[in-house]
Amino acid sequence: xxxxxxxxxxxRHRLATLLIAVEIALACAVLCxxxxxxxxxxxxxxxxxxxxESSLAVLTVNGFDPKLSADVNARMLTGLRxxxxxxxxxxxxxxxxxxxxxxxxxxxxPGDFKNLIGVVDFVLAGPGTFKALGLKLVEGRLPQPDDYRxxxxxxxxxxxxxxxxxxxxxxxxxxxxxxxxFWCDKMHFRVMGxxxxxxxxxxxxxxxxxxxxxxxxxxxxGGSLSGTYxxxxxxxxxxxVLQAAxxxxxxxxxxxxxxxxxxxxxxxxxxxxFKSDRIMIGLLLGVVVLMxxxxxxxxxxxxxxxxxxxxxxxxxxxxxxxTRGDILRYFQTxxxxxxxxxxxxxxxxxxxxxAVLMRxxxxxxxPLPYLPxxxxxxxxxxxxxxxxxxxxxxxxxPVVATRSV
Amino acid sequence: MFGYYFNLALRSLKRNRTxxxxxxxxxxxxxxxxxxxxxxxxxLSGDPLPGKSSVLFFPxxxxxxxxxxxxxxxxxxxxxxxxxxxxxxxxADRQAIITSSPVKVRLPDSSQPPLMPSMxxxxxxxxxxxxxxxxxxxGWSADDDAHHARVAVISADLNQKLFGGANSVGRxxxxxxxxxxxxxxxxxxxxxxxxxxxxxxxxxxxxxxxxPFTSSMEINKGNFQAYTCxxxxxxxxxxxxxxxxxxxxxVELDSPAKVRDYARFVDDYAxxxxxxxxxxxxxxxxxxRDLMAWLTYRGQVPGDVRLQAWLASAFLAxxxxxxxxxxxxxxxRRSGEIGVRRALGASRGAIFAQCLVEAGLIGxxxxxFGWLLTLVGLWLVRHQPVDxxxxxxxxxxxxxxxxxxxVGTSLLAGLIPALRASRVVPAWQLKAL
Numbered sequence: 001x002x003x004x005x006x007x008x009x010x011x012r013h014r015l016a017t018l019l020i021a022v023e024i025a026l027a028c029a030v031l032c033x034x035x036x037x038x039x040x041x042x043x044x045x046x047x048x049x050x051x052x053e054s055s056l057a058v059l060t061v062n063g064f065d066p067k068l069s070a071d072v073n074a075r076m077l078t079g080l081r082x083x084x085x086x087x088x089x090x091x092x093x094x095x096x097x098x099x100x101x102x103x104x105x106x107x108x109x110p111g112d113f114k115n116l117i118g119v120v121d122f123v124l125a126g127p128g129t130f131k132a133l134g135l136k137l138v139e140g141r142l143p144q145p146d147d148y149r150x151x152x153x154x155x156x157x158x159x160x161x162x163x164x165x166x167x168x169x170x171x172x173x174x175x176x177x178x179x180x181x182f183w184c185d186k187m188h189f190r191v192m193g194x195x196x197x198x199x200x201x202x203x204x205x206x207x208x209x210x211x212x213x214x215x216x217x218x219x220x221x222g223g224s225l226s227g228t229y230x231x232x233x234x235x236x237x238x239x240x241v242l243q244a245a246x247x248x249x250x251x252x253x254x255x256x257x258x259x260x261x262x263x264x265x266x267x268x269x270x271x272x273x274f275k276s277d278r279i280m281i282g283l284l285l286g287v288v289v290l291m292x293x294x295x296x297x298x299x300x301x302x303x304x305x306x307x308x309x310x311x312x313x314x315x316x317x318x319x320x321x322x323t324r325g326d327i328l329r330y331f332q333t334x335x336x337x338x339x340x341x342x343x344x345x346x347x348x349x350x351x352x353x354x355a356v357l358m359r360x361x362x363x364x365x366x367p368l369p370y371l372p373x374x375x376x377x378x379x380x381x382x383x384x385x386x387x388x389x390x391x392x393x394x395x396x397x398p399v400v401a402t403r404s405v
Numbered sequence: 406m407f408g409y410y411f412n413l414a415l416r417s418l419k420r421n422r423t424x425x426x427x428x429x430x431x432x433x434x435x436x437x438x439x440x441x442x443x444x445x446x447x448x449l450s451g452d453p454l455p456g457k458s459s460v461l462f463f464p465x466x467x468x469x470x471x472x473x474x475x476x477x478x479x480x481x482x483x484x485x486x487x488x489x490x491x492x493x494x495x496x497a498d499r500q501a502i503i504t505s506s507p508v509k510v511r512l513p514d515s516s517q518p519p520l521m522p523s524m525x526x527x528x529x530x531x532x533x534x535x536x537x538x539x540x541x542x543x544g545w546s547a548d549d550d551a552h553h554a555r556v557a558v559i560s561a562d563l564n565q566k567l568f569g570g571a572n573s574v575g576r577x578x579x580x581x582x583x584x585x586x587x588x589x590x591x592x593x594x595x596x597x598x599x600x601x602x603x604x605x606x607x608x609x610x611x612x613x614x615x616x617p618f619t620s621s622m623e624i625n626k627g628n629f630q631a632y633t634c635x636x637x638x639x640x641x642x643x644x645x646x647x648x649x650x651x652x653x654x655x656v657e658l659d660s661p662a663k664v665r666d667y668a669r670f671v672d673d674y675a676x677x678x679x680x681x682x683x684x685x686x687x688x689x690x691x692x693x694r695d696l697m698a699w700l701t702y703r704g705q706v707p708g709d710v711r712l713q714a715w716l717a718s719a720f721l722a723x724x725x726x727x728x729x730x731x732x733x734x735x736x737x738r739r740s741g742e743i744g745v746r747r748a749l750g751a752s753r754g755a756i757f758a759q760c761l762v763e764a765g766l767i768g769x770x771x772x773x774f775g776w777l778l779t780l781v782g783l784w785l786v787r788h789q790p791v792d793x794x795x796x797x798x799x800x801x802x803x804x805x806x807x808x809x810x811x812v813g814t815s816l817l818a819g820l821i822p823a824l825r826a827s828r829v830v831p832a833w834q835l836k837a838l
Contacts, residue, residue: 015821016733023726030719037712063509063521066627066642104637105473113473113635154641185637224641250518257509257521275790280709287438287716291723294431298727301424305734353719361708 006334016302021342024378027295028346029353032374034284036354036366041281044204045274047211049096050164050197052134053266054235055087057242058095060228061249063257069226072253079252080229083244085237091126091221092133092230097269099262100201101228102154106215110183117171117182118210121200122155124219130162132232133198135216138165140178140193143218147192150220155184159217160192166212168194189215204273207362227256238265292381299385303331307393314393315400324394331390332383339382343375350374406755407762414763421735425767428731432771435724436811437778442714444779444803445786448796449608449706453596457536458696460498462656462664463603464491466675467690469635469650470683479690480650481603481703482632487678488652492528496670497656498663501531502618504652505602506629510614512567513579522563522613524580526621532558532589534657535601540564542574542589550617555624558589558615578614583624585616597796598705600696603653604632608793668693707793721814728767728818736760736826743826744834757827764819765812772811779807 010017059080064072073091080089094101102122105113125133127148140162149156168177168191180191195216203211219225233241242265249258264272307314314327354366418425452458467479468487482504483491492502504526511519531537532544545556557578564573577584599605616624627642631649638647658664672688679687694702736743743756779799786797799807 015825016730019726019730019733023723023730026719026723026726030716030723034716062507063519112471114471116473153639154637187637255519257519259521272790276709279789280712283713284716287720290434290438291720294434294720294724294727297427297431298730301427301727301731302734305738308738357712357715360711 003333003337006330006337010334010337013306016306017338017341020298020302020338021345023295023298024339024342024382025345025349027291028343028374028378029349030291031288031377032346032350032366032370033353033357034288035374036370037357037363038281038284040208040363041277043208044211045277045281047199047203048197049199049266049270050133050135050195050212051096051199051266052232053096053270055134055232055238056095056132057231057233057238057245057265058092058098058228058263058269059231059242059245059249060098060259060262061253061256062227062259064227064253064255066223066226070222072256073221073226075253076229076249079248080231080245083241083248085233085241086231086245087234088128088132088230088232090128090132090230090232091124091225092129092228093124093225094121094201094228095230095266095269096199096201096203097266097273098201098264100205103200104155104184106182106184106189108182110186110188113185118167118213119206120167120213120215122184122215122217123198124151124155124217124225126219126221126225129230130216130218132230135162135198136196137162138194138196140191142193148218148220151223151225154224155187155217156219157186158188159190159219161189161218162193162195162216163191164195164198164212164214166197166209167214170209170213189217202273204277238267292377295378296381296385299335299382300389303335303386303389304392307331307389307396310393311396311400312403314396315398315403318396318398319401327396328390328394331386331393335382335386335390336379339379343378346374346378347371406758410759410762411766413759414766417735417739417763418766424731424735428728428767429770429774431724431727431731432768432811432815433774433778435721436771436775436807436814437782438717439721439810440775440779440799440803440807441782441786442710442717443806444783444799445710445793445797446706446714447803448798448800449598449710449793450700451597452697453598453600453700454536454696460657460659461534461696462497462658462667462693463696463699464654464656464667464671465690465692465694466491466671466678466684467686468648468678468684470648470685471635472685472690473635477690479692480632482650482653484648484650485645485652487674488654491654491671491674494670497667498659499530499534499657501527501534501655502652503527503531503601503655504618504629505605505612506621506625508614508621508625508628509581510563511579513577513584517567520563520566520613524614524616524621524625525612526616526618526625528618530657531615531655534655535596538592538594540590540592541572542587544615545588545617550619553620553623554617555583555585555620556588556617557585558591559587560591560611560613561593562610563613564590580614580616580621581624581628583620585620585624595795597793598700600700600705601655603703608791608796664693707791710793725814725818728815729821732760732764732767732819733822733825736763736822737829739826740829741834743829744831747829747831748835753827756829757823760823760826761816761819764815764823767819768812768815769808771815772808775811776804776807 077089103119105116105119107115147160149159172180177191182189198214199212200214357363465479466487468484488502492500505523508524509519528550529545529547549556573587576587597608629642629644631651634649636648644651658667671691671693675691676687678684783797787794
């Protein structure tokens with residue numbers, strides 16, 4: 001295949017060539033960035049919460065006097081455990097994808113928050129909660145009965161805690177986290193164990209690598225640890241058990257208010273939490289598909305025009321010996337050249353668009369692998385779009401050369 | 406002449422229906438996507454209090470000591486003491502001190518289960534300052550603020566729930582353990598965005614119970630929530646003496662001179678507190694933004710919505726390039742016809758005008774279908790689980806913009822192809838015939 005005559009022909013149609021190339025460049029830039037955004041959101045909604053979501057539900061009540069919290073807890077736990085199908089009912093302060101209650105900055109030294117290691121979620125949990133959640137311990141030990149300490153204000157003054165691997169690797173990179181200390185103001189925490197995965201309440205509000213900065217804190221029920229109950233049941237029973245529990249609140253404790261919005265199964269909480277991300281993914285993919293469709297239409301339209309315009313020349317080429325394959329390949333090569341030019345332009349644009357997005361959103365640089373993938377997609381699209389008109393061109397009979405019009 | 410060109414354009418469009426349909430469709434989809442997202446952005450960045458927003462100001466100082474992580478802007482709220490100091494100085498035409506907290510509400514002697522709405526604790530000026538509409542009764546007085554009066558204003562929604570929508574002024578509401586007399590019932594009121602609350606979800610509902618700041622401090626003691634703290638408070642929810650930000654202030658200043666004076670007052674306050682050692686930073690972190698400046702700073706349009714608008718604009722640009730390419734093909738295909746017209750005496754301008762009329766017609770058709778697609782798009786937005794869904798309606802301004810954008814886009818798209826077409830050399834075309 002000779003490229004020179006194709007280039008010569010394209011030079012005669014500089015404007016049209018440029019238009020298609022710019023269109024492809026724009027498509028390439030949007031495609032790479034949209035796919036990048038989709039991939040990030042997809043990673044976010046796939047976050048491993050570390051807990052047995054399908055077996056768990058959470059029930060929240062409020063509106064009681066803090067002085068009566070021990071009494072409310074006792075009544076609620078007894079009442080909830082009596083519901084048929086409940087495997088366990090325990091106290092917890094927050095669950096993944098529920099409202100956040102215990103975010104705080106922590107430091108390596110006691111005192112003020114000047115040199116933050118980061119902001120973690122402190123999950124206060126009563127006896128039995130670790131087992132109910134189904135967290136996987138990878139190092140260290142489980143909380144023993146005397147590890148549960150009273151929380152006088154928001155956290156206990158001192159506690160042995162379990163942290164996630166993600167947090168341990170951030171706070172003590174390359175070191176054994178067991179026995180390490182960290183502080184929140186004047187409150188002291190020591191790591192007794194590491195869990196594999198455990199998502200914080202609102203992982204979407206933090207960077208991708210901070211969704212599991214969770215500190216599991218064993219606390220004696222009462223005080224700040226009251227009103228939110230973790231229910232565990234067999235997956236097929238969870239929904240029914242939760243309904244029964246919601247209905248039972250009125251009878252168990254008539255003086256409290258059931259928090260309707262935050263008493264749900266963990267599956268529902270998760271689905272709800274990522275709803276807008278899923279919509280956004282759908283929207284981004286929809287726009288990408290539409291955009292590629294419009295680009296393909298543009299290629300079809302312009303190539304069809306060229307084929308019609310060059311009918312006579314095609315006839316002449318056929319008459320002097322070009323095969324159908326030659327004509328077909330001519331248009332395919334022409335398209336390949338235009339698309340390549342467009343892609344080259346598109347790569348620059350993609351980085352430009354990425355720079356704009358980075359200014360407005362907390363996004364990292366566009367990873368390089370997106371570019372060749374985007375290029376391949378557009379080459380494929382171009383070849384697919386050009387096939388129809390090119391076949392029509394190949395079908396032009398040599399006899400056309402002898403006709404005057 | 407226009408009528409004739411219009412006729413020609415119609416004929417030309419009819420001649421190649423598929424191509425026409427493709428062009429109209431591409432423009433319609435581009436316009437639809439672009440207008441849906443632009444409408445949402447337009448609605449979300451609207452002025453919640455037109456005519457009043459320029460005299461409302463949000464004073465800020467930075468009580469955080471030490472300042473964490475090199476922050477260059479103050480937090481969106483203050484500690485109790487700073488807010489109280491600024492409010493009780495009464496240096497503005499009107500001033501409202503505000504915080505919000507969840508509270509248990511029920512009717513005395515009622516079997517209805519208690520509710521847990523959020524309560525806005527504020528002062529008398531709140532209602533006239535923000536033009537809050539009343540269905541029954543009115544707000545409370547500055548005297549009520551001073552005397553810690555047990556009075557409350559409730560929302561239309563709560564009035565519907567508790568009293569079936571009847572006039573409940575004078576009735577008693579049990580707020581946590583206190584009995585409060587209802588003095589006013591609001592008309593349905595949902596400012597969008599919820600501008601006065603600096604850390605609510607931007608487009609969430611407003612509060613259900615409004616009570617004097619002074620009395621609600623007593624009533625809901627222990628249930629207040631901090632935005633952030635720089636020392637862990639001795640007991641959670643008891644924030645009056647804690648190193649936490651949780652209270653804020655809005656002021657009304659009717660003249661530029663007063664704005665300058667008030668800004669100086671806030672600066673002086675911050676500097677004084679710094680010299681007393683209570684603040685780490687003084688007037689460098691003191692701000693006095695007006696309502697719209699505050700909303701802009703806060704970024705009232707959600708990130709996802711802005712992203713969608715970017716995406717839709719890029720999409721429209723692609724549709725535009727596509728239309729240019731297709732129109733070019735379409736016009737140049739008729740080179741022979743144009744050559745004959747030129748030979749018979751049509752000027753370049755006439756050919757140019759004729760081509761533009763055709764492009765404009767395509768734009769008009771595209772605009773019409775784009776408008777339909779925008780309506781579909783907004784309908785979809787209304788059915789999304791987002792808190793601004795209720796806002797998504799096409800107003801007259803955006804309706805006009807749709808058509809202007811569609812016709813403008815296609816005229817722009819038609820410009821280069823029409824120029825090209827008008828430069829067709831008649832002799833060549835005639836020879837080819």
